[in-house]
Amino acid sequence: MQEPSSPPSSASHPARKPASGSGCEPTSASNPGAPQPLIVPRPEHSISRANISENALKVLYRLRQESFQAHLVGGGVRDLLLGHEPKDFDVATDATPEQVRQVFRNCRLIGRRFRLAHVHFGREIIEVATFRGNAVPDGEETEQQDETGRILRDNTYGSIAEDALRRDFTVNALYYNIADFSLLDYADGLSDLRHGRLRLIGDPEQRYREDPVRMLRAVRFACKLGFTLDEGTEAPLFKLGHLLEDIAPARLFDESIKLFHSGYGLAAFEKLRQYGLFAQLFPATEACLAHEQDGFPITFVSRGLANTDRRLAEGQSVTPAFLFAVLMWEPVRRRFEQLLADGEIASEAMFKAASEVSRRQQSLVSIPKRFSLPMREIWSLQPRFEQRDGKRPQRLLTHPRFRAAYDFLVLRAQAGEADLELADWWTRFQEASADERASMLERGAMKRRRRRPRRRKSSQATDAPSHADTLDAAN
Incomplete structure (x- = not known):
């Protein structure tokens, strides 16, 4: 695995402070309860704009010009740090989906459970998501969750810090800030990236119950990246497979294609069987x-x-x-x-x-x-x-x-x-x-x-069968 540029640990990094100014995250003075990110300035990480899609840069710069926060986030950032070519580029912003549509005429809003903006550039689509907030207060259940803890609607918007902690895996919660080209790490994702470790943010069982498809994503990312699953992230996989029964069959089709049509299908198949998840998808097989x-x-x-x-x-x-x-x-x-x-x-x-x-x-x-x-x-x-x-x-x-x-x-x-x-x-x-x-x-x-066996003439019916006739009849 190609490691990203090695930022100092959070304990020694002098720039471990809230991003401020230029439309960035509010300072600790204005938002004292927010978690503070590790900020890696441009000279200390390996991401270059030359490796980012031209259309993704257009979206980032345009949102920035309209005084919104604009960050590259998720798999695109992760893959760039690993030296891989990203399959797609996702953008996170404090602009609401409706505001994104006002900025881009080539934008369409999709989704009800999770409202997103898709900005179209020919065949390339840049997905823009608004920072998500804490949809469910600690210890409470709302109409946004069912009785198993699965999130039914997730359109509560919040800050970038809240958004980071709502993401699934630490290596997918890294933000590239177009304002100053720095890298923001709220969940120690850079350390996990260096160690080839896949770890869920928050309590693993709760996160799987919020969205059981995360179990399939854990297998997929582990196989795709060649990472090992963190012990806490792995343990619930053996017992929570039944939660997939409540997922729409059409969504499981999409996840199956991602698992088996991305170049590591055999490895994914073996891991799914190891955790008992394949039996939930294809029980007859x-x-x-x-x-x-x-x-x-x-x-x-x-x-x-x-x-x-x-x-x-x-x-x-x-x-x-x-x-x-x-x-x-x-x-x-x-x-x-x-x-x-x-x-x-x-x-x-x-x-x-x-x-x-x-x-x-x-x-x-x-x-x-x-x-x-x-x-x-x-x-x-x-x-x-x-x-x-x-x-x-x-x-x-x-x-x-x-x-x-x-x-x-x-x-x-x-x-x-x-x-x-x-x-x-x-x-x-x-x-x-x-x-x-x-x-x-x-x-x-x-x-x-x-x-084909030969048919004997009637005149021979009373004769004793020859050895050849016996073989023919047997065949």
Whole structure:
């Protein structure tokens, strides 16, 4: 991990004082109860405006010109200090969302539970959040929380100090002040950043109850940054997973994409299982993974996620349809085999298995139709790979979902769940010329004819069967 410029400890730093002037945080004289930040002046930290999005700088400078406070905050600051390229840049200000909209004509307000301003610059969006205050006084419950402690509405505005302590992790509560290019640290986040430690601000169990999705964020950031979870932050993860049951399935879909489509999906999967959180998201899959198949652990999901991580590292495209096809395949496959054993034909059995598993999953992690439909097509094509006679292989090649389904077949074969010879045949078939394909189909037809048992003539019915007849009948 590349460390940020090392600021002195809070005990020895002479600039440990409230920011003042130029629209900054009120001084301790005017706000004596506010926590005081560690202020790291520009020469003592590594953040440069050259590495900040031009559009984010426009938002920061414009808010500053309008006499509002303006700070870069969150993951953008954290990643810049680590030497990473931020995915996006968020701004925190004392301007209300309505005031931000008055400043920027290209602004839209979103959210009801958590009101935000989005400033649009073509395809780039700079998110602007107003400093949040203490929405719930200590020891009290209000209409902003439910009986479990989960925050339902969070539009109480406050100071930058209050805002810092309302954020989730200390490494996400660092502020870059555009007024003087200093860095403000209210929660000892710089120390945690240097030590590769992920720590919640405040009482961990209370913070998880306020928003259970923070448990998934803890796993995601630990995997993304390669950080270790602070002991107090980690301990509640083993017992509070059930709180995710109250989270909207659509929100859990978004969090699943962030977990599994960011290049560290396999590591996230393993950590989620360690804490029992994967079972809350995909209980049918977890039930299957808890059992071995023919004495071997089921490795299909792990291989699928590793393959996705590799594709992302190589800059190749990935789709949520394939991801969820991988995550849910094992319960679909098992139900499919049960239906086959009950006498269902393959196509009907796959349709029923896919429908049953998908319907149950939707109530937990809601998969939009634009992904669930191609996901089910990937599954439905798997039995068709077994059909290698006549014109069926040629027709399958023209199916719009063929390539994804073929990749899925190869993954199954690599995991030992499908026949390697079958996957190899389809690899050769799609790469072959028209004449070579015709030859492959003819050779396959000849093999099937040789395997077909011969029918004996009636005149031979009373004769004793020969050794060859016995073998043919057995085959």
